[in-house]
Amino acid sequence: MNAPRSHSTALLALTWLVLLAGCAGAPERPDGNIRQALFTLGERAAGHVMAAPLLPRPASDQVLLLASPEVDAGLGIGDERFQESLVRALLAVGDGPQVLDWGDGLTQGGDNQWRLESRLIADGPRLSLSDRELLPYRLTLTLSRPGEESTRWEESLQGALDATAL
Known part of the structure; x- marks a missing residue:
């Protein structure tokens, strides 16, 4: 009588191990991607902005005023989400600049x-x-002085985002 009970206990333990291993190996949630x-x-x-030759050093003495980004709706990324990632990356730079939202009223x-x-555009x-779709993008970054119309620095980055993660 002990044999069937031991067998069912072992089977139950094996089932739990398989379930736990499946959860541990489950793909990351799309939101995390x-x-x-x-x-x-x-x-x-942020790396390209910090390498801009016109920014005086040390960067910690600089203030970056971020304008609201333009993000192509076809990419499936909201303006706010992109801006948050850019702000976080700029703030993570060691001895990096101060980062502030751009106010339309600030002209000087x-x-x-x-x-x-x-x-950011498609x-x-x-x-x-075979297993995913990629969305080619171009990210254009420009630096200017507040109140000036002319661009003092511009850089374009190209790449592709995994559409299944968006």
């Missing part, structure tokens, strides 16, 4: 203030792979 994809894009953008600034504008059709 989105956060990681946007964080990586934000880090890349000090010598240490720079207006950062960003524009840069071609979706690319279909």
